[in-house]
Amino acid sequence: MINRGSEWRKWNFHVHTKGTNKNDQFTSKTLDEFFYTFFKKAYDNNVQAIGITDYFSIDRYKDSLEYVSQIQTKINSTTGAQLFTDEEINFIKNIFIFPNVELRMLPATDRARLINIHCIFNPDYVEHLENDFFGHLTNQDGKKMNKHGLIDYGQELDANLETDTLRYKKGVDNFVIDLTSLKKLINGNKKFNENCILVVSNSNQDGASGVQQHYDVFENEDGSLMGLRTSIYKISHCIFSTNPKDIKYFLGKRLEGSKDYNEDIYKKEVEEVINNRGSLKPCLVGCDSHSETTLFNKFTWIKADLTFEGLRQICFEPEQRVKIQTYKPDFKEEKVIIDKVKFISPNKKFLDTEIYLNSNLNVIIGGKSSGKSILLYSVAKTLLPDQEILLTDIAEEKYDLKSIDSGFNFEITSRSGISQLMFRDLEENSIMPDIKYIPQNYLVKLAEPELNKKGRPLNKLVRELINENPDSKSRYNNFIKNVKNFDKEREDLINHYFDLNDEIHKIEANLKTKSNKEVLETNIKTNTEKVEELNKEAGLSDEELIKYKEVQGKKADNNQKKEEFKEDFKHTNESLKEIGQQVDNLNTSKNTFINGIKDEGIKKYYCQKLDLISNLKHEIDSMVEEIKLVSDEEGKKSFTKDNKFKELVSTIEHTSKIINEELKPFQKNEQIQQQVKVLNDSISSDKKTLTEIDQLNKEKVEKNESLTKCKEDIFKIYDSTYQEYQQIITDLKGRTTDLEKDGLKIEGISQFNFVKLYKNIFEISDGRKAHYNYYPEIFNEQKKATSDFEYAIIKAELEKIFDEICNGNFAILPKVNRKDGIKILLDDYFFDYWRITYKNDKLGEMSTGKASFVILMLIIGLSISKSPILIDQPEDNLDNRSITRDLVFYLKNKKLERQIIVVTHNANIVVNSDAENIIVANQKGQNDVESSSEFLFDYINGAIENSSPINKEEKDLLKSMGIREHIADIVEGGKDAFLLREKRYRFEKLLS
Structure with a gap:
C-alpha cells in the first residue's frame, strides 16, 4: 500500500x-x-x-x-x-x-x-x-445502565414491558x-x-x-x-x-x-x-x-x-x-509536487523501491552517515539546472554516488506522472527547474560574509529572489538597461566635454599664431591709403578712384563669400555624415522595438507610425549624395549633381570674373599697379586674418558655452541615474510587503558605495599632495557602503572635485589623464540595498543562528516559485528557543504553500512542525544494533502517528518499530518533543 x-x-x-x-x-x-x-x-x-x-x-x-x-x-x-x-x-x-x-x-x-x-x-x-x-x-440519580435497562428503574416497568429490549430502549431514552x-x-x-x-x-x-x-x-x-x-x-x-x-x-x-x-x-x-x-x-x-x-x-x-x-x-x-470544506485542502499543482523517488542501484547499495513523498512537509531523519543528506542531495542533483550550489568549497561533487554503486541512478516522478533520471541526456531539461536547495551551512555562510568569500553576497541573493517575479524581473531589467544607457551617455558626454576642452585649447593656440588685431587694422588702413596715393600717381581721377574703391570692396566681399563657402561646405559635409550615423542608430533601435512586439496588429500600427525614420534615413542619404565631389585629370574638383553649393560657387566664380573685368580699366601703369596689387593682397590677407580672429573668438565663446552646458548635462545624467535607483526601489516594494505578516521587513534603499569610490580615487591620486583628504564627506575612509548620505551633498562635492580635476588643482598621477580621472569620479557608485529586519532586530546585529533563520525566511518567502524546497539541517546554529518559536512556526505555515523536504536531527522540527511524512534513513554497520536489511542504505517512511512498540524479534532495524518510536530513538530530544507538543495543546485536561 x-x-x-x-x-x-x-x-x-x-x-x-x-x-x-x-x-x-x-x-x-x-x-x-x-x-x-x-x-x-x-x-x-x-x-x-x-x-x-x-x-x-x-x-x-x-x-x-x-x-x-x-x-x-x-x-x-x-x-x-x-x-x-x-x-x-x-x-x-x-x-x-x-x-x-x-x-x-x-x-x-x-x-x-x-x-x-x-x-x-x-x-x-x-x-x-x-x-x-x-x-x-x-x-x-446515581442509577446505572446495562443491557437490561436502568437498574432499579426497570423493575418498576415489569408490568408494562414485555422484553429486555424494550426496557433497554426505554432506559436509553431516559438515561x-x-x-x-x-x-x-x-x-x-x-x-x-x-x-x-x-x-x-x-x-x-x-x-x-x-x-x-x-x-x-x-x-x-x-x-x-x-x-x-x-x-x-x-x-x-x-x-x-x-x-x-x-x-x-x-x-x-x-x-x-x-x-x-x-x-x-x-x-x-x-x-x-x-x-x-x-x-x-x-x-x-x-x-x-x-x-x-x-x-x-x-x-x-x-x-x-x-x-x-x-x-x-x-x-x-x-x-x-x-x-470543514467541500474541496480537498492544501491544493498544490501536481506538476510542482514530487510524488515519489527511487534509487536505481543494481548492486543493492540503496533501497530499490519507491519512497513516496507528501505534498507538505517531509523530514528525513537518521543517525550519523545514515544517508539522510544523500537522499536530499540526489533530489537536488536530479532537478537543479544550475548545479554550482551542489559543489564543495573546492568545486568538487559532495557525493560520488557512482563510486558507491557503478550502476547508480536516481529517478524522480512528479504527481502529474512525469519522471526524470539524474543521469540523462544533456538536452533534457529539468521537470522542476525552480526548486530551491539549501545545503548544510549555506545559510551560515550567507549570515557570516567572512565565511562566504567565494559565495554570493546576501544582497545579491535577496535581489535575485525579489526578481523571481516576472513583473519585478522585467522592471529590474529595464532599470539595468536605463542605468547602462545613462552610463554610456555620461561617458559620451565626458568624452565630449574633453573634446570641447581640447578644441578650446586648439582655438586659443591658433589665436596665438595670429597677428595682433590692432596691428592688422592699422596695417589695412595704412595700405589702403597707399593704394589711393599710387592710383593718383597713375593718373586716376577722383571719380575713377571712387569707382576703383567700390570695385575693390566688391572683390573683398566676394573673397569673403568664397571663404564662407568653404567653411559651410566642410561643416555641412561632416554634419550630414554624423546625422546619417545617428539616423542609422535610430533605425536600428526602431527595428529592435518593432521586432520585439508579438501582436501583429500592434506591430503593423507602429511600423506605419515610425516609417518617418526610414524616410528620414533616405532623405539624409540623398543629401550626402547630392554634395559629393569628383576630381578631373588635373585634380580639379567639381560637383556631380546640382545643389545649393554648386549654385553658390557658380555665382562666386561669375562675380569674380565680372570684378576682374571691372578692374582692368584702372590698371594703366604696370609698375604702379604691381605695387597696388601687393598692397591689395596684403590688405586682403589682413582682412582675412581679422575675419579668422573674429571667427575663432566666436567659436571660443560658443565652445565655452557648450562646455558649460555639457557639464550641466553630465550632472543631469548623474541625477537621472540616482533617480533610477530611487524608482526601482519603489517599483519592487510590493514584492516585500507580504513578508511583514511573518515579522520580516525588507526595506529597499538607494546606497552610495563610499568604500569603492575612496579606493578608486586613492589609486589614481598623487599621494604626496593627497588632495582627497580635503573632502572628508565624500572621501572618508571610515565610511561604509551602507552609510547614510544626502544626495545633494554628494553631488555638490562631486561637482567641486570635477572642476578641481579639470583645472589641475586636484593632483592625480601623471599616468592618469584627467578625462579618465573624471570617469572614475563620476562612475555609478549607487546600488540598491535591501535592509532586513526581523521583529525590529537588524540582520547585521543578530546572532549567526538567528540570521540564518531570517535568511531562510527570505529564500522561502520571496521565492515566487511553488516548486519544492530542499533544506539540509536548517537548525544548525539556532538555539532551541529559536527553533521551537520561530523555525517550527514558519515551516508549519510555509508547507501549506509548497512542498518542503528537510533533513534534520532536531525533534522539534519533526514533531512540533507536525511533519506529514517522516523518512527514516539507515546505513548498515553505522548503528549499535545491526540490521538484516539487504541494502547498505535503507529507508522507510510514514506518519508521526505511525506507532508500534519495538519488536525485538524483527532483525530488520527499520521495520522493528513504528515511525514514532524511530523519532524518539534517533532524533535529539525526541521524547521531550512529543511531551512538549502534548503539553502545549493541553491534551491532559485540567479537570478541577
Whole structure:
C-alpha cells in the first residue's frame, strides 16, 4: 500500500445505522440491504473513515464490522452476482471504522434539551468498554445502565414491558449522564483517557453553548450553570459545529482579520481559550444520518493516518489537520509536487523501491552517515539546472554516488506522472527547474560574509529572489538597461566635454599664431591709403578712384563669400555624415522595438507610425549624395549633381570674373599697379586674418558655452541615474510587503558605495599632495557602503572635485589623464540595498543562528516559485528557543504553500512542525544494533502517528518499530518533543 504519511481524507464522525437506539428512520428491510446502501454511498463519496454512532451502545458498530468481514461473499439474492466490484471491496475493507457512543448530559439547553456528548473510541479498546466505561456511568440519580435497562428503574416497568429490549430502549431514552461521574471516570482511568476522544455538540438545540454563544462568556448566566458548561468544554477534545465563529474561537483566532490584529492579540486569545475551555479544539462535522437519504452528505477533512492514533493528532494540531470544506485542502499543482523517488542501484547499495513523498512537509531523519543528506542531495542533483550550489568549497561533487554503486541512478516522478533520471541526456531539461536547495551551512555562510568569500553576497541573493517575479524581473531589467544607457551617455558626454576642452585649447593656440588685431587694422588702413596715393600717381581721377574703391570692396566681399563657402561646405559635409550615423542608430533601435512586439496588429500600427525614420534615413542619404565631389585629370574638383553649393560657387566664380573685368580699366601703369596689387593682397590677407580672429573668438565663446552646458548635462545624467535607483526601489516594494505578516521587513534603499569610490580615487591620486583628504564627506575612509548620505551633498562635492580635476588643482598621477580621472569620479557608485529586519532586530546585529533563520525566511518567502524546497539541517546554529518559536512556526505555515523536504536531527522540527511524512534513513554497520536489511542504505517512511512498540524479534532495524518510536530513538530530544507538543495543546485536561 502506498504510504505518503499523513494525508487529507474525508471522515464522517457521526452517522447512525439501521437499528439505532433512538429515532431510527432507516427504511431498508434488512441489515444487509442497509449496509449495501451504506457502503456504496461511502465509496461514491470517497469517505475513508466512519464513526458508527449509537446511544449508549456499540452494537451497531459491531454490525458494521461483521458486514465488512463478509463483504467478499455478499451476492445479489436475485442474480447471484457479487454485490461489490473488486475496487469497491478493496476500498471498503480499508475504511477506518470506529465506534462513537452518543450520550446526553446536563445542564439542559435553553430549549430544555439535553447536551449531546460523543465518546469516540479506539477500536482496539472496544473489548474493555463494558468494564471501563459502560459499567461506571451513572445518571443524576446515581442509577446505572446495562443491557437490561436502568437498574432499579426497570423493575418498576415489569408490568408494562414485555422484553429486555424494550426496557433497554426505554432506559436509553431516559438515561442522562452525570458530569461528575464522567469526570471521575476520566480522572481515574488513564487507559480510558488514551483511547477516547470526547466531542461535545455546540448547537443551540443540543449543544453546550445554549442560547449564549461561548464567545460571550455566558455573561447573563447563573454562575453555577456557567461553571458546569465550562467544565464540559474542559473535558472535551473537539467540538461538533460548522459555525465559522465557533471554528475561529476554538482555534484562538476570533479576532483574526480585524483591524490591528497581530501576534500579541493572537497569543492573548489562545491563552484565554486554553484557560476558559481547557485547550484549543478542532471543530468537526458528521452527517448525523438517521435515514438513508442523508448518508454522508456532510464530512470533515482530516489529515492523518486511518487509525485512532492518527485521529488523536487533531487534538495537537486542531487548525492544520482539520478542515470543514467541500474541496480537498492544501491544493498544490501536481506538476510542482514530487510524488515519489527511487534509487536505481543494481548492486543493492540503496533501497530499490519507491519512497513516496507528501505534498507538505517531509523530514528525513537518521543517525550519523545514515544517508539522510544523500537522499536530499540526489533530489537536488536530479532537478537543479544550475548545479554550482551542489559543489564543495573546492568545486568538487559532495557525493560520488557512482563510486558507491557503478550502476547508480536516481529517478524522480512528479504527481502529474512525469519522471526524470539524474543521469540523462544533456538536452533534457529539468521537470522542476525552480526548486530551491539549501545545503548544510549555506545559510551560515550567507549570515557570516567572512565565511562566504567565494559565495554570493546576501544582497545579491535577496535581489535575485525579489526578481523571481516576472513583473519585478522585467522592471529590474529595464532599470539595468536605463542605468547602462545613462552610463554610456555620461561617458559620451565626458568624452565630449574633453573634446570641447581640447578644441578650446586648439582655438586659443591658433589665436596665438595670429597677428595682433590692432596691428592688422592699422596695417589695412595704412595700405589702403597707399593704394589711393599710387592710383593718383597713375593718373586716376577722383571719380575713377571712387569707382576703383567700390570695385575693390566688391572683390573683398566676394573673397569673403568664397571663404564662407568653404567653411559651410566642410561643416555641412561632416554634419550630414554624423546625422546619417545617428539616423542609422535610430533605425536600428526602431527595428529592435518593432521586432520585439508579438501582436501583429500592434506591430503593423507602429511600423506605419515610425516609417518617418526610414524616410528620414533616405532623405539624409540623398543629401550626402547630392554634395559629393569628383576630381578631373588635373585634380580639379567639381560637383556631380546640382545643389545649393554648386549654385553658390557658380555665382562666386561669375562675380569674380565680372570684378576682374571691372578692374582692368584702372590698371594703366604696370609698375604702379604691381605695387597696388601687393598692397591689395596684403590688405586682403589682413582682412582675412581679422575675419579668422573674429571667427575663432566666436567659436571660443560658443565652445565655452557648450562646455558649460555639457557639464550641466553630465550632472543631469548623474541625477537621472540616482533617480533610477530611487524608482526601482519603489517599483519592487510590493514584492516585500507580504513578508511583514511573518515579522520580516525588507526595506529597499538607494546606497552610495563610499568604500569603492575612496579606493578608486586613492589609486589614481598623487599621494604626496593627497588632495582627497580635503573632502572628508565624500572621501572618508571610515565610511561604509551602507552609510547614510544626502544626495545633494554628494553631488555638490562631486561637482567641486570635477572642476578641481579639470583645472589641475586636484593632483592625480601623471599616468592618469584627467578625462579618465573624471570617469572614475563620476562612475555609478549607487546600488540598491535591501535592509532586513526581523521583529525590529537588524540582520547585521543578530546572532549567526538567528540570521540564518531570517535568511531562510527570505529564500522561502520571496521565492515566487511553488516548486519544492530542499533544506539540509536548517537548525544548525539556532538555539532551541529559536527553533521551537520561530523555525517550527514558519515551516508549519510555509508547507501549506509548497512542498518542503528537510533533513534534520532536531525533534522539534519533526514533531512540533507536525511533519506529514517522516523518512527514516539507515546505513548498515553505522548503528549499535545491526540490521538484516539487504541494502547498505535503507529507508522507510510514514506518519508521526505511525506507532508500534519495538519488536525485538524483527532483525530488520527499520521495520522493528513504528515511525514514532524511530523519532524518539534517533532524533535529539525526541521524547521531550512529543511531551512538549502534548503539553502545549493541553491534551491532559485540567479537570478541577
